[in-house]
Amino acid sequence: MNSALMGRPHIPTARTPPLRGRQREMAMVVDALENSWARESTFIFVEGTIGSGKTRFLRECIETARDMGLGVSRRNLLHGPASRLPEEGEGDGRGLVVIDDADLLSVLEIDGLVSSEKGRGRQGVVWLVARRVGNCSRHLHSRLSLPGDEILHIPLGSIPPAEAAVLAADLLGAPLSLPVAELVRRTGGHPKLLVELLNGMLEEQTLLVTSAEVRLLEDRLPERLYRWVKAVLDESSPQCRQFLRVAAALGDRMSLDRVRAMLGLRLVELLPLIDEARALGLMTTSPDLTFHSPLVHQVLSAMVPSELRRILRREVGGPQQHEGGGVLLSEAKTRRLTDKERAIVRLLAQGMTNGQVARRLTISPNTVNYHLKKLFRHYGVNSRVELLNAVGED
Template structure:
């Protein structure tokens, strides 16, 4: 990003602003043009749209900074649910000869008429060019009910998911080195959502689940961070209880985040459509006319894990005894390497170590570090009983009978960059 007359800072972009330079340059262009206009030009409303976690609020904050650098007077910052007369009245304190920038966050909580009226009355009160920048959510088909019907009055900037290059850059910044292919593929399961990516990597760093090995950021275990689990569960808890249970059952029944078929959306009741809109504008779901699906593998996995293992087993097989064998819930969807990529190991597929799942290898690493089953359980988000189950499988596969023998085998491997990454469970 460049400085100068554009009003855009030349500083290194923060993680949540990666790949948003195009939108920021367009915002700077609009603000620069409106500032030079005379009288009461038909200044467009700047609408910043995206699904939850796309960074609309952050781009709106940067818009205010750009406006300030360009000489705008900033009006009171509003939120969608609080577009009140107080916002307009406060404009009386703004110098009448200065252009004004109003910012409204969570605009999806208000209506298009309110936004237009706010813009018009603000121009009248300020007696100067007034730009209104609003940030809010959009549906997966790109629609947003809060946008004015007159498209000519709106300049819309829709935020896209991050590319894999941007995800790799976030990992490098947060961990301190470029990621291995395994870690990059694991992070890609956030679906390019900036919020999920940053929460995933930040959580893995905090939990000691990633480490720099041979100048590369590598995983110690292929499970989502607790921060991601908490974030998804908070969004799930915001839905009515029957819909929470519906998503949990759907996640438990599927072996991957396959589409959840529903009857035609046109046949749903108004209340059902409202709940669906709420979930599909969040990090939980995405939808088309025929189906909804989990927005990302990580969202699916976190919803699945929010159901106790015993209930998952009953829902899936009808047999509560299968709870300890429901291993797929603590692992992400296997990601196969692309041609020419390496998992970072030259061990052959026939060796006993390679026959272990990622969970079993991760637990073996912690055993070699002297952790108890209960301590390991806290690290890998499993019960001590399930950890013991994985250890028994590991002993059987390796032909050993003690933790000491397991520690000896693990010491001869690469415990900080598992050969199969998230695959294998």
């Protein structure tokens, strides 16, 4: 019998889905490969945060170069993370030299790599170098490039929402239902965050994959996602971890004055912490200081014990009014729940999903979502668990 009919999610066959949301970046690489004959060397520096898909992008570039009949060299990548790239045959003349995680190479490794490749005297070589944001690899840059070489920089940011939805459907092997599509939207187009979310939900069987669509069985985030975000935090300094968790606990929009007051820091002392958080990919690089996505904020906030979150918010006066419509927590206490809201909260407390609540109350799932979003804003919370705790204190 079909496993989907038995109530167990079907885990799609492992395969590499098409590269999504990187059309502009791939066009830059293709143009450099096609015109490499006109110069001795071209250097393409691919820069991205943790989980931005640098290695996956390199794989696509390797396949493209091979399809164009160019040789691909990785024999000098020595060891370590670069070994994730596939072995390719080498060619004569024009070709592609690939270096993954260049910021992890030592000065000695860089010198050996450059001497070996440049000693071959090839014309029209394209160097494709991937590194993390915030790691300049100055020695590699200066050893590789000459004044006549072309240098390109390709930043790998988030992928557009529509492309993220297509990628999710690729990974799951079926179209997304509206609740699943909304969950995907909350990842903010972060490739690794999206992959960890979906894999974790499949592992915990909170998604049901059928040939018709992917359905949401339970509205909770998987432990795998929390583990991945924690692993990213472990790459940061203790000060940055504290900064991010406190900021997340205080509300969904970053307030430097409130964070500074909580941490006892001067504003100028926050600048390196902001740079570090952005390099991790947990905060946006836009002028507005915000978390990368609602999902990142939700996970970081959940890492702070609920009692501590309440104390932090009380000490700074609760979540302040902002454009998203949030209100002070103390103000939220003054309004009583409507009968409809009280019924929804009671059924949520029994462990029902949004769909089950809708069926029990004979209303549409969209109506349930509308009331929940309104309650989330009203109480200044970001999850069902936080909402139940906040309502319970009323």
